[in-house]
Amino acid sequence: MSKFDKKWEKEVLEIADGIRMRVFQHTVEQNGGYLSQACSSAEIFAALYHGLMKLPKIKEPLMPDPWQGAPGPGNPIHTGIKFNSGGKAGYDRFIMSPAQYALVVYAALIETGRMDEAGMEAYNKDGGSVEMIGAEHSPGMEVTTGSLGQGISQASGIAMAYKLKGRKEKVFVFLSDGECQSGEFWEALQAASFHKLDNMIMVVDRNGCQCDGIMKPVMNIEPFDERFRSFGCECVRIKGHKPLLLAEALSTPHRGKPLAVILDTSPYHGLTFIKERSPKFHYVRFTEPSQREEYRARYEALVNG
Amino acid sequence: MEILKRVHAKNLVKWAKNKPEVLVLSADLTSSCEADAFRDTYPDRFFSMGIAEQNMLSFAGGLAREGFVPYVHTFAVFIYRRALDQIAMSVAYPNVPVKMIGFLPGVTTPGGATHQAIEDTAIMRSLPNMTVLEVGDATEVENVLDVSYKIPGPVYVRMLRGELPRIFKTPMEFKKARKLSEGKDLVIVSAGICTEEMLRAVKVFEKNGLEVSMYHISTLKPFEYPEIIESIKKSKYGVISMENHTIIGGLGSCLAECMAEEGVGKKLYRIGIEDSFLHGASRPYLMKEYGIDVHALLKTVEKATKKKLKYKEEDLGEVFIPQLHSDAKAEAL
Numbered sequence: 281m282s283k284f285d286k287k288w289e290k291e292v293l294e295i296a297d298g299i300r301m302r303v304f305q306h307t308v309e310q311n312g313g314y315l316s317q318a319c320s321s322a323e324i325f326a327a328l329y330h331g332l333m334k335l336p337k338i339k340e341p342l343m344p345d346p347w348q349g350a351p352g353p354g355n356p357i358h359t360g361i362k363f364n365s366g367g368k369a370g371y372d373r374f375i376m377s378p379a380q381y382a383l384v385v386y387a388a389l390i391e392t393g394r395m396d397e398a399g400m401e402a403y404n405k406d407g408g409s410v411e412m413i414g415a416e417h418s419p420g421m422e423v424t425t426g427s428l429g430q431g432i433s434q435a436s437g438i439a440m441a442y443k444l445k446g447r448k449e450k451v452f453v454f455l456s457d458g459e460c461q462s463g464e465f466w467e468a469l470q471a472a473s474f475h476k477l478d479n480m481i482m483v484v485d486r487n488g489c490q491c492d493g494i495m496k497p498v499m500n501i502e503p504f505d506e507r508f509r510s511f512g513c514e515c516v517r518i519k520g521h522k523p524l525l526l527a528e529a530l531s532t533p534h535r536g537k538p539l540a541v542i543l544d545t546s547p548y549h550g551l552t553f554i555k556e557r558s559p560k561f562h563y564v565r566f567t568e569p570s571q572r573e574e575y576r577a578r579y580e581a582l583v584n585g
Numbered sequence: 586m587e588i589l590k591r592v593h594a595k596n597l598v599k600w601a602k603n604k605p606e607v608l609v610l611s612a613d614l615t616s617s618c619e620a621d622a623f624r625d626t627y628p629d630r631f632f633s634m635g636i637a638e639q640n641m642l643s644f645a646g647g648l649a650r651e652g653f654v655p656y657v658h659t660f661a662v663f664i665y666r667r668a669l670d671q672i673a674m675s676v677a678y679p680n681v682p683v684k685m686i687g688f689l690p691g692v693t694t695p696g697g698a699t700h701q702a703i704e705d706t707a708i709m710r711s712l713p714n715m716t717v718l719e720v721g722d723a724t725e726v727e728n729v730l731d732v733s734y735k736i737p738g739p740v741y742v743r744m745l746r747g748e749l750p751r752i753f754k755t756p757m758e759f760k761k762a763r764k765l766s767e768g769k770d771l772v773i774v775s776a777g778i779c780t781e782e783m784l785r786a787v788k789v790f791e792k793n794g795l796e797v798s799m800y801h802i803s804t805l806k807p808f809e810y811p812e813i814i815e816s817i818k819k820s821k822y823g824v825i826s827m828e829n830h831t832i833i834g835g836l837g838s839c840l841a842e843c844m845a846e847e848g849v850g851k852k853l854y855r856i857g858i859e860d861s862f863l864h865g866a867s868r869p870y871l872m873k874e875y876g877i878d879v880h881a882l883l884k885t886v887e888k889a890t891k892k893k894l895k896y897k898e899e900d901l902g903e904v905f906i907p908q909l910h911s912d913a914k915a916e917a918l
Contacts, residue, residue: 351680352714353738357650416679423650427674433640434675437647440632444653464671467640475632 284527288331292523295326295391300550301582302387302400307564308576310404316547316554316561317456318384320487320520324454324543325388327523328483332530333372333452335365341396344410344419360409360421363394365449372449373438376421377431378456380562381485382414389420429462431455432482436472439480439538453482458490461499466511472538473512481530482513482540486520487547493559508540520545553578586905587751589723593744594619596727597656598626605630607734608655610645612638618658618688619746642668645683646675654682654734660694661687661702661743665709672739673712680714680738690719690743690777691829691858692872697865702743703858707834709741710806717806719743721780722752725803732759743777743805750905752781753801760804762813768796771889772817773882775827776802776836779856782872783827785879785902786886793894795886808839814847822889823852829877832857854885869904879904 299322307313329335342363351357365371376385386403389395399419402408409417415424425431432453439451459465472480484504492498501507508515514534518525520543529541547561548554557564566572601607601623609623613636624631634641638659645655657664664687665672676683687702694700710717716736720726726745733740736759753763762774765784775783780801790797798816802808817824824844826837837855844853858875872878879901887894 350713351678353680357679357681423647424674424678427670429639430643430671430675433643433671434647434650436640437644437649438651439647440644441648441651441653445651464639464643467635467637468644470637471634471640471644474635 283331284524286524289523292323292326292330295330295388296322297550298391299326299384299387301579302390303383304551304579304582306383306400306403308572308579311572312563312565314380314383314562315551315564316487316489317381317485318387319549319551319554320545320547321381321384321485322550323521323523324483324485324526325384326391327526328374328452328454329388329392329394332527333374334370334449336368336371338363338394341390341393342419343396344399344402344408345417346402347407347409348417357416359416359423360414360419363389363419364422369447370449373422373451374420375423375425375431375435375438375451375453376414377425377435377453378428378459379413379415379421379424379426381454381456382411382418382421385414385420386410395419428459429464431459432465432468432472435480436468436475436477439472439477440475442479443477449479451480453480455482455484457484457486457488457501457504458495460484460501460504469508469511469513469538476536477538478534478536480538482538483526484540484542485545486542487545489547489561491562505542508542513538513540515540515542517542517544519543521549586903588748588905589751590748591619591746592723592726592749593746594622597730598622600730601627601630604654604734606652606654608632608648608653610634610641610655610657612636612641612659612663614659614688618660618686620658638663638667639671642671642683643675646671646679646681649676649681649683650679654684656684656686658686658688660689660700661705662689662700665702665705665741669708676739677712677714682737683739684733685739685741686744687742688744688746690745692863692868692875692877693745693778693829695865695867698862701863703831703863704834705741705743706805706830706836707838710834710839714738715806716740716804717743719777719803719805720745720757721777721801721803723749724751724753725757728757732757735759745778748905750781752784757803760807760809762810763801763803764812765799765801767798769819769821770796771822771886772798772800772813772820772824773827774800774802774813774824774836774840776805777829779827779829779877781904782877782879783882785904786882787902788900789883789894789896792896792900795890802836805836805839808843810843814843814849817844817851818849820851823854825854825856825882825885825889827856827877827882830857832859852889854889856881856885
């Protein structure tokens, strides 16, 4: 575990700040964005891409592909896997389940030198793959998960396939708490533990928010960690935004069981002024031009620090 | 008529023997879907997924992405009704080879509206990348594994189980209609168990001097049958479609689309379930009540030809009615 030390944590936190600022910049430029997701998950993606997942080094940051058409006869699947493991033997798979976090993934890929910054020019632009709600062709994404709840099931299928093929790599699944309200999510947990998918690791951003607002009055999922355990998973619940805690949690033994790490995060971590938007954090939108200018000023103040 | 029992159960084991990439997923209906022999023969390739179809379909999508060919077995309704979004996004979108074997089409179960798949063709054929197949006898139940396996993408099959007649001597072929007779007066196009009913009318047609072109369809999507369209063009009275499915979006609709596109100015009479749910009752009762049996066909022929047909009950060919309770079925449904 010597690799994951204070120095590593400092690097992760710097990457996380970079992610947050990039998403902030795009939110201002695009007049809206999934900014609170960046606030809650920046450290998670930073830590996963900066050492917690075993990924091949990428020499030159990659450029995203243009939109190559939906898969069909004569048009095979195009995925964003080349930004992750590239499917290479010996490296971990990464299934990003809540596709609404796509912008955070793109920012994380740039901050960790896997995607060319210039690729963001295609963000939310017609004919590109760097979509607002990403899909399997988007950088860093390997399956189509914008319909929430399907990521973990598809990841389970991949993890089962790895077991059948005798492959030892892990399948990481990034989840957000809102999607865990879905029936399919619990079906998937039930099956993943029944089929002993101990090569699957779920990292859950428990930011407590969903589209309608704060989760608790919308649909409660607590006691979340106990529910994971009662469904047959090994589960560790930790404070968010602390990369060393995540590294430690991921080393929890979970023989014969899938591992879930729940991180209690804040939807405005690092950009505390977003708190004023409570209880609506799902999509930061500017209804007045003055509001956007206020955010732009805040962004510039942070950049010029 | 040769009657066979549990055709799929035996055939699946034999067929999958040297195909290590073929897996079977089941949602608590393993023997009901005749996958029990596979489970017992290849336990390492069988996955019990519980009564949780949404996860099962997405899970199958994950397996298929990694080079496996999952054959998902359950009742048809639990595939396309329960897990449609999962099929669309985890299977059809990436165009991965998940084969969905859907049992109990239409009137083939007394299980009632919850178990009777009456609009599955309509729904599944509207999904991009999806192929839709339907079997009509024991031969096709055997061949459909190979046919579906050779299609590179996802396939949905309207499957039959239990006791089945063997009607066809030649194997089922992808995108190929079976031409069962040729005649210039009328065209009848049938699919699934309705073909058996259509064939019961052969003697009546002969007796009445009616020359009929009869076709059996097992590939419902893609639906490309220029030969049938040609024979409808040449027919005197037009075409009758016959299906164990709602008339909205199934075989009759497929024909209507093709005829309109080809500018075929002939009448189309659709025999099928007319925009209604079914209920729990026997197959002969339901076929009669909902008008998809040989009597419904003869009535429609009279309507199309504007002539009264002369026939007696004994002119109708034999029909095989599976026993409601038999040792070929795992349970009463």
